[in-house]
Amino acid sequence: MRRSLPGSNRLPMLNKLIPLGIPLAWLNLMAEKKRFFVALAGIMFAVTMMLFQIGLNSALFTQVVSPHLKINADVVLVSTQYEYFGISRTLKRTRLVQARAHPDVQAISGMHLINLPIKNPATGRDRDIFILGFDPANPLFNDPDIQSQQGELKIPGSALFDVRSRDAFGPFPRLLETSDRVRTEVNGVRVDVVGVFAMGTTFAADGNLIVSEDTFLKLFPMASRDELSVGFVQLREGADAEQVAEDLRARLKDDVQVMTYGAFIDNEKQYWQERTPIGFVITASMIVSLVVGAVIVYQILYTDVTDHLQEYATLKSIGFRDVFFINLVLQESFILSFLGFIPGALLTAWLYKLTRELAFMPTYLTWDKILIVFGLTVFMCVCAGALATRKLRHANPSDIF
Amino acid sequence: MTKAPIIQVRDLSHAFTEAGQMKEVLHSLNLDIFPGEIVIMMGPSGSGKTTFLKLLGGLRKLQHGEIVVDGVSLGEASSRRLVYVRRKIGFIFQTHHLLASLNVLQNVQLPLSFGSRETRKHAKETALAFLKEVGLEAHIAKQPAHLSGGQKQRVAIARALIHQPPIVLADEPTASLDKKTGREVVTLIQRLSKQYGSTIVLVTHDNRILDVADRIVQMEDGHILSDSLTSSEL
Numbered sequence: 001m002r003r004s005l006p007g008s009n010r011l012p013m014l015n016k017l018i019p020l021g022i023p024l025a026w027l028n029l030m031a032e033k034k035r036f037f038v039a040l041a042g043i044m045f046a047v048t049m050m051l052f053q054i055g056l057n058s059a060l061f062t063q064v065v066s067p068h069l070k071i072n073a074d075v076v077l078v079s080t081q082y083e084y085f086g087i088s089r090t091l092k093r094t095r096l097v098q099a100r101a102h103p104d105v106q107a108i109s110g111m112h113l114i115n116l117p118i119k120n121p122a123t124g125r126d127r128d129i130f131i132l133g134f135d136p137a138n139p140l141f142n143d144p145d146i147q148s149q150q151g152e153l154k155i156p157g158s159a160l161f162d163v164r165s166r167d168a169f170g171p172f173p174r175l176l177e178t179s180d181r182v183r184t185e186v187n188g189v190r191v192d193v194v195g196v197f198a199m200g201t202t203f204a205a206d207g208n209l210i211v212s213e214d215t216f217l218k219l220f221p222m223a224s225r226d227e228l229s230v231g232f233v234q235l236r237e238g239a240d241a242e243q244v245a246e247d248l249r250a251r252l253k254d255d256v257q258v259m260t261y262g263a264f265i266d267n268e269k270q271y272w273q274e275r276t277p278i279g280f281v282i283t284a285s286m287i288v289s290l291v292v293g294a295v296i297v298y299q300i301l302y303t304d305v306t307d308h309l310q311e312y313a314t315l316k317s318i319g320f321r322d323v324f325f326i327n328l329v330l331q332e333s334f335i336l337s338f339l340g341f342i343p344g345a346l347l348t349a350w351l352y353k354l355t356r357e358l359a360f361m362p363t364y365l366t367w368d369k370i371l372i373v374f375g376l377t378v379f380m381c382v383c384a385g386a387l388a389t390r391k392l393r394h395a396n397p398s399d400i401f
Numbered sequence: 402m403t404k405a406p407i408i409q410v411r412d413l414s415h416a417f418t419e420a421g422q423m424k425e426v427l428h429s430l431n432l433d434i435f436p437g438e439i440v441i442m443m444g445p446s447g448s449g450k451t452t453f454l455k456l457l458g459g460l461r462k463l464q465h466g467e468i469v470v471d472g473v474s475l476g477e478a479s480s481r482r483l484v485y486v487r488r489k490i491g492f493i494f495q496t497h498h499l500l501a502s503l504n505v506l507q508n509v510q511l512p513l514s515f516g517s518r519e520t521r522k523h524a525k526e527t528a529l530a531f532l533k534e535v536g537l538e539a540h541i542a543k544q545p546a547h548l549s550g551g552q553k554q555r556v557a558i559a560r561a562l563i564h565q566p567p568i569v570l571a572d573e574p575t576a577s578l579d580k581k582t583g584r585e586v587v588t589l590i591q592r593l594s595k596q597y598g599s600t601i602v603l604v605t606h607d608n609r610i611l612d613v614a615d616r617i618v619q620m621e622d623g624h625i626l627s628d629s630l631t632s633s634e635l
Contacts, residue, residue: 308501
């Protein structure tokens with residue numbers, strides 16, 4: 001007298017995965033709520049750490065090209081000795097003028113760069129600021145704030161101050177709220193700060209000041225109008241930057257390096273990635289976060305397996321196969337990774353917002369970061385889960401009873 | 402008995418290593434158990450009856466001799482085949498080992514997930530029917546922690562019998578129960594096995610439940626001392 005099996009409404013695979021309608025993994029996790037929330041807290045911590053490190057890494061290397069991103073250019077000319085945006089040998093202005101002869105070139109602009117001490121108007125203390133000098137007659141910058149104020153730079157001794165500079169340079173933005181100019185000194189020369197813009201600090205600069213080429217030469221008399229730090233080339237609509245760069249390389253003397261705007265940005269990021277330990281520190285921190293998270297999840301799942309060992313062994317003895325338990329523990333680890341990821345991502349989004357507001361760093365929770373860290377979280381939890389099933393897989397039911 | 406045995410044991414010996422020395426705990430046992438029989442294995446502690454039960458259930462690897470369960474030779478069976486043999490067996494242990502995270506109904510329903518053609522709805526209905534059979538229909542939503550020892554054992558019995566195995570192996574199922582509850586549990590096992598035609602091999606110390614047996618096998622020091630039909634069969 002055997003039971004008859006039903007003839008319809010069959011979902012065998014789903015039944016095998018979720019035989020009770022509610023996943024057994026979920027029921028197991030919820031049976032020990034304290035342990036469950038400790039596991040979630042551990043995963044949330046690991047997720048927050050990983051996401052924040054990735055965000056910081058991405059923001060730092062976006063930040064290093066923040067001046068680049070404010071500049072209109074398609075092709076860039078620098079000295080063959082150029083290292084990064086700040087320190088380089090100069091190139092002859094003649095090379096930039098020669099580049100102008102290319103039929104696809106629409107405009108050229110030169111830029112002078114130097115670090116010079118600026119006096120804090122509140123404390124009188126000097127601190128080096130990064131100075132960008134250009135011809136305000138040219139539309140070199142794409143930033144609307146700079147564009148709208150660059151006419152004022154034509155007045156000798158005028159300057160625009162970066163509001164994202166470190167506070168140590170002085171309260172220029174606050175003082176400009178009550179006055180149309182703030183007088184200070186750069187390299188001992190009188191300068192009037194007449195406006196502000198937002199650019200941000202880099203590894204090379206704690207603050208930025210934009211001046212005209214004429215003012216630049218007054219502030220730093222050793223510089224020459226004929227020698228530029230960087231030359232920027234703007235092309236006509238539809239021109240191929242790669243091709244123009246190639247042409248210029250062929251035409252210009254080999255004392256100049258020609259690169260596309262994209263290569264110019266990549267060069268800057270690569271320089272700082274290679275020259276600073278930041279990339280290594282961030283990667284190491286992420287690995288540590290991953291390991292800490294994995295250890296927490298492993299501990300939780302291992303304890304869960306150990307606590308249920310006799311029950312699982314009983315099920316094994318009545319015909320449940322190892323794959324059932326592996327599936328169960330992996331389901332638990334996936335649930336933990338998913339539920340731990342959500343609060344971790346939300347917490348990181350809040351930390352990103354704080355970082356943007358307090359440190360002016362471009363930290364944003366993007367889909368690529370979410371997918372990378374979610375992938376790592378699932379990997380971390382599944383590895384921990386797979387390790388936790390070892391004890392069970394090797395358990396012989398006969399040894400348990 | 403004219404039927405073919407459902408369990409055949411031939412020249413079964415088994416040994417454990419103890420302090421570096423092999424100690425034989427079963428010595429050349431021979432036994433036939435027939436379909437529908439209730440066989441009680443009696444004997445003092447250390448007589449080898451639990452080891453014998455584990456070997457019958459395919460929980461331990463055979464060392465010497467042969468056991469054939471429902472036509473499958475356990476000595477020659479692959480581990481995958483052993484899993485399918487276990488699915489023909491309902492195990493009832495001294496301690497019930499119910500899953501604490503599941504309620505009574507879910508614990509009983511779970512083994513039905515073996516059946517590749519089983520639906521969840523039907524599994525639930527079957528589990529409810531079995532829980533009614535064991536008198537626990539009023540407790541289906543309770544967690545095991547909220548049940549008495551006897552109730553837990555009845556849930557374990559329902560779980561062991563829900564897929565109506567042709568063979569039920571029970572290891573001291575009354576050991577942790579009081580006299581009255583122990584009697585109820587054994588009567589229940591007897592009733593359900595008769596109802597579903599299962600063969601029962603029950604290991605016990607408990608003399609008070611011998612009356613349910615069709616056969617009593619007395620073991621001592623790894624030997625079968627006696628194998629006799631009870632008065633009810635005579």
